[in-house]
Each structure stands twice: as C-alpha cells, then as structure tokens.
Amino acid sequence: MPPQRRPSTATREAIATAAAAMFRERGFARSPVRDIAAAAETDPALVIRHFGSKELLFLETMHLTLDDEPLLDVPLEVLGEQLVAHLLTLDEPRRGVVQALVRGSSEPQIAERLRATHESAFVEPLRSRLAGPDAEVRARLAAAVVGGLLYALWVVGDEVLVSTPAADLARRYGAVLQPLLTPAA
Numbered sequence: 001m002p003p004q005r006r007p008s009t010a011t012r013e014a015i016a017t018a019a020a021a022m023f024r025e026r027g028f029a030r031s032p033v034r035d036i037a038a039a040a041e042t043d044p045a046l047v048i049r050h051f052g053s054k055e056l057l058f059l060e061t062m063h064l065t066l067d068d069e070p071l072l073d074v075p076l077e078v079l080g081e082q083l084v085a086h087l088l089t090l091d092e093p094r095r096g097v098v099q100a101l102v103r104g105s106s107e108p109q110i111a112e113r114l115r116a117t118h119e120s121a122f123v124e125p126l127r128s129r130l131a132g133p134d135a136e137v138r139a140r141l142a143a144a145v146v147g148g149l150l151y152a153l154w155v156v157g158d159e160v161l162v163s164t165p166a167a168d169l170a171r172r173y174g175a176v177l178q179p180l181l182t183p184a185a
Contacts, residue, residue: 012050014040019047020061024096028058028104055109062104064097064117076129079181080142081174087150088166095154102155122146130181142180149173 018039022031033054037044051057074082101117104110122143130139152158161169 008050011040011042011046015042015047015050015057016061019057023058023062023100023104024093027100028054028107028110055107058100058104058107059109059113062097062100062110062113064094064101064121076182077178078174079129080176080178081170083146084149084174084177085166085170087146088153088170098150098154102151118143118147126181132183134183138180138183142177145177145180 015036019031019036022036022039031054033044033047036054036057037047040047047054047057051060101110101114105114123139126142127135127139132138149161152161
C-alpha cells in the first residue's frame, strides 16, 4: 500500500515551517532545498512546485515585524534608551530573521527585503516621532545606529556586548542614539 499523501496545503505549510527554522539557524546559503525538503518530510521537487525557488521561499518565510508601540508610548526625551531596551528583549525567532536577511543579502531579492524591513521596522516608526527640517536624515541615522547594534549583537556576536547587562547596554547605547532623536536647538 503506498504511503498516505498529505494535502497540498499541509505540505506547503510543512515546507514553510521547516524552511523558516532552517533559514534562521543556518542562513540562506547554507540551507539547501534538499535539506529543507528532508526536514519537511517531502520531496525537493515539491519545494520548488509550491514556492517557485529557494529565494521565493526565503522571502515568503523571513519577515521581521516589530511592535512599534514602545516607539509611540514614551516621551521623545527617553526614546533612545527605551528603543534599545525593547530591541534587547526580542525573541530568538526575530533575531534569526535579522541574521538570515543579513546573511542572504548577496541575493538581490533578499537585499531588497532587508531594505524594506529596515524602512518599515526602524526608519518609518522613528520618522513618525521626529520633527524639524532634518527629521528624515535623523530618522535614517538613528535607524543606522540601531542597525549597527543589532549587527554587533546578533550577526557578529560581539562577546563583550552580548555579556553586558541589558540595562547597562540600553542606558549607554540609548545615550549614543538620543542626540539624533532630540538634537540640541
């Protein structure tokens, strides 16, 4: 008797779940379609049938969403420290998405997703809080500063920064970020 076949939607979901976990753990380049299929207990041809390509599968499964509530609920004068403190509490799957996007950014479609994520998760929420003729530039600089911290922590794994207590890191890095958010008049 032949093995039971899963419904197409269940197969697609199993592939997406396996791929998301593998991309977060290994990155884009080190996640072959065959390994994704094996983890999903399906045939590699079904990965391509359901998603078109490994790149499209990556783009469908790697999304970073941040709760921008902390950006909206605190006085602008303490936003730097609060933003850093919030980012330091993000869970492992979100960190994995950032790592996977950075590691896969040599692929044009993934680089575009990284840019779009940077805009929607960091630049736009910061821009909405800032005023003045240079608000756009300050929002982008602040987003770049935040991105540098996430890169040092989550991609490079800077041992000194990783071992620094979160409250101390938020206070110190927040102080670096704050002048971009509330510049001296």
